[in-house]
Amino acid sequence: MDTAAASHELPTYLAPTDIGAWSIFLQQVDRVAPHLGELGYWVETLKRPKRILIVDVPVRLDCGRVRHFEGYRVQHSTSRGPGKGGVRFHQGVTLSEVMALAGWMTIKNAAIGVPFGGAKGGVRVDPRQLSQNELERLTRRYTSEINILIGPDKDIPAPDVNTNEQIMAWMMDTYSINRGRTVTGVVTGKPVSLGGSLGRRDATGRGVFVIAAAAARKLGLAVPGARVVIQGFGNVGNAVARCFHQAGAKIVALQDVSGTIANPQGIDIPALCDWVAQGRPLSEFKEAETISDEDFWHTESEFLVPAALERQITAQTAQQIRTRILIEGANGPTLPEADDVLEAKDILVVPDVLANAGGVTVSYFEWVQDFSSFFWTEEEINQRLDRIMHEAFDTIWGESEKHRVTLRTAAYIVACKRILEAREVRGLYP
Known part of the structure; x- marks a missing residue:
């Protein structure tokens, strides 16, 4: 095969490339340095x-x-x-x-x-x-x-x-x-039979939804009836779509590697999940129309969730976006120059390091359970996840208001201080 x-093929490190x-x-670290x-x-x-x-x-x-x-x-x-x-x-x-x-x-x-x-x-x-x-x-x-x-x-x-x-x-x-x-x-x-944690599979997507709902409350937006646009329908995008759908929101556009579909009345997410589970491409789903990948970014919404790969939203793409809250389900989907464009357009960007942290949080729970050989119920896990995500969001939101900076910069202020305090206290050896 x-x-x-x-x-x-040559090894990547032998090929002349930029630092990507x-x-x-x-750049993100440089932006937070003056606040440390x-x-x-x-x-x-x-x-x-x-x-x-x-x-x-x-x-x-x-x-x-x-x-x-x-x-x-x-x-x-x-x-x-x-x-x-x-x-x-x-x-x-x-x-x-x-x-x-x-x-x-x-x-x-x-x-x-x-x-x-x-x-x-x-x-x-x-x-x-x-x-x-x-x-x-x-x-x-x-x-x-x-x-x-x-x-x-x-x-x-x-x-x-x-x-x-x-x-x-x-x-x-x-x-x-x-x-x-x-x-x-x-x-x-891991599989639950080998010491994996209940709730781990949907944890990242669930965390994205929890943070999206928390951000919506700050802006006075209602989730029921809200229009949602999601890029990516893998593990994260699928879970995010299901959570929004269950909360009464309308998923009006979806994009993955096969193409882009839309339905202004809302895509039937349970039917789409069954469709994709059968190995059929998202782009051929019969209950939605196919639109161009470019039109995807033009789709008007209250929530936009990039949940695919990094470097998807450039400054040019950001100019086209018509949403109120952008929640990063993927890692690094937004370029720094695009952040500036989105801020100028008064679009709230909830950064990846906060929005998609549900996965690593439940991974932490799994790690703890493996060490203790004592396992929690899925209800306990979801309750603990929701609490940690809400506490982190409130801390970072408060830092954003205190310094009058974006949520991304606020998240980096909180995180970098914690990291560098540990580095300082540990000192250098020898």
């Missing part, structure tokens, strides 16, 4: 990942050939605790992207208040081109290669783009075999 041409997504993170006071002394530590591991991942294909893939694991910061962050399998993965995602995890974990640092991993591969057996061999070899960095008290991977419970089960099993004992806490997002 491969082509001969692919065998001549990492530059976005650096004496802690600004340590701000340069945020601009340098603690560890970067680039690995070769050779895989024997079903046809007998060996193909090499490039993998990464980046630990951005461990000042507040073990590294924490997902693993993505995607043909567009680059070192710059993984560095940025690790940095955003550092900020997210501090902003939400869970005791983790930030990390991220990825393999540059199109998993759709691999058989299930090839995917398992890829996962196990990648896990073996990054084995020196990960561990339940060192760095805990989780699912991300194109990875899921099964991938996490293979990672946990591979790590456990190498340790000679079962280590359930090495990853989160």
Whole structure:
């Protein structure tokens, strides 16, 4: 299930590229630096990942050939605790992207208040081109290669783009075999039968909805009857759509890799979920009309949720957006220059490091449950999640009003102070 041409791919770090997504993170750190006071002394530590591991991942294909893939694991910061962050399998993965995602995890974990640092991993591969057996061999070899960095008290991977419970089960099993004992806490997002947490699958999307509703209350907007536009219908977008639908909102436009659909009266989300679950493309759903990808951004709404990949909203795209609240379900979907355009248009942007932190929050719950071997009910988990998300939102909203800054800058102020206070108290060794 491969082509001969692919065998001549060069490693990303040998190709001349710009610094990509990492530059976005650096700009965001620079914007918050003036608000850090004496802690600004340590701000340069945020601009340098603690560890970067680039690995070769050779895989024997079903046809007998060996193909090499490039993998990464980046630990951005461990000042507040073990590294924490997902693993993505995607043909567009680059070192710059993984560095940025690790940095955003550092900020997210501090902003939400869970005791983790930030990390991220990825393999540059199109998993759709691999058989299930090839995917398992890829996962196990990648896990073996990054084995020196990960561990339940060192760095805990989780699912991300194109990875899921099964991938996490293979990672946990591979790590456990190498340790000679079962280590359930090495990853989160596992199947419940292997120590996974109830509520984890929908946690990110649920958290996005909880934060969206909290933001709406601040602006006096009602969720029932509100128009919602969502980019991405994977794990996060699907859960967000279901939560809004159950609350009485109308999902009027949806976009994924197959195309864009719209229905001004509201898309039937349960019917669409069944449609997609049968392996049918979103763009061919019969109860909505197909519109252009450009028209998607023109669709008028109260809530816009980018829940796909990073760098989706440029300054030009931001000029087209007609919404009241933009809630970032994806990591890094909005470029810094687009932030400025959206602020000028009086569109409230709820940043990724707050809005999509539900996933890592329930991952934290899973990690705690694995250590104690005592598991909570889904109702308990959702109650704890809602409480933590609301407390984080109120803290960041208050910081925004205090400093008269955007929610993104406020989230970075809160997070960076927590990170750099830990860095200062720990000191330098030697």
